[in-house]
Amino acid sequence: MGDELIELAIERLREGFPSKSRSWVRRALVRFMKNTVKEFSENVWVVKGLPELGDKYPTYVVRLRDGRYYCSCFESSWGLRRKSEICTHIAAVILYRNYKRLDSDVYASVVNIECTDYYLEIPSEFRGRVKVVKSVRVVDSSDRLNPRHRVTYVIYASEPMEIKAKLACDGNVRELNLKLSRTRRYIVELLTRD
Numbered sequence: 744m745g746d747e748l749i750e751l752a753i754e755r756l757r758e759g760f761p762s763k764s765r766s767w768v769r770r771a772l773v774r775f776m777k778n779t780v781k782e783f784s785e786n787v788w789v790v791k792g793l794p795e796l797g798d799k800y801p802t803y804v805v806r807l808r809d810g811r812y813y814c815s816c817f818e819s820s821w822g823l824r825r826k827s828e829i830c831t832h833i834a835a836v837i838l839y840r841n842y843k844r845l846d847s848d849v850y851a852s853v854v855n856i857e858c859t860d861y862y863l864e865i866p867s868e869f870r871g872r873v874k875v876v877k878s879v880r881v882v883d884s885s886d887r888l889n890p891r892h893r894v895t896y897v898i899y900a901s902e903p904m905e906i907k908a909k910l911a912c913d914g915n916v917r918e919l920n921l922k923l924s925r926t927r928r929y930i931v932e933l934l935t936r937d
């Protein structure tokens with residue numbers, strides 16, 4: 744498994760549950776790395792129990808309903824106590840889903856520029872099908888009112904395509920022929936991570 748990919752998947756899990764302890768994250772990671780999560784059907788996963796993590800059953804069923812996760816361990820004798828928490832079976836499922844999403848294919852093109860003023864225009868016919876994310880860093884702030892930026896645009900979509908876009912950089916406008924080629928989702932996230 745790619746280290747950066749799993750790191751990003753964990754980062755996303757932490758962002759979703761900032762108050763959870765390190766041991767909660769660690770247990771979710773153990774479950775995930777031991778390959779205990781299997782997709783059963785849409786919004787249903789089966790998680791193999793791990794006795795070393797205190798599991799009493801060979802399998803647990805996690806369901807996603809109306810945006811909320813439910814685990815069959817809620818129905819056990821500890822259920823009442825656990826219901827208010829997000830168990831690590833659920834955390835393992837979330838980690839699994841994060842990982843799968845980050846591991847999926849996207850089609851992307853990257854544009855790097857250094858300018859004070861910048862703008863990227865994607866033709867409106869691509870609206871809804873194409874996403875643009877950017878990361879901006881100040882590289883020169885000697886002119887405080889007009890700092891110079893290094894900008895990375897990532898233009899991506901779920902299918903390959905070619906886009907004629909317009910890029911303005913400090914009053915220079917040029918036409919770009921963007922060819923979105925296959926990569927993986929986590930690469931897009933790495934490129935635009937601050």
Ligand SMILES: [Zn+2]
Nearest residue numbers: 814816830832
């Ligand atoms: Zn559970």
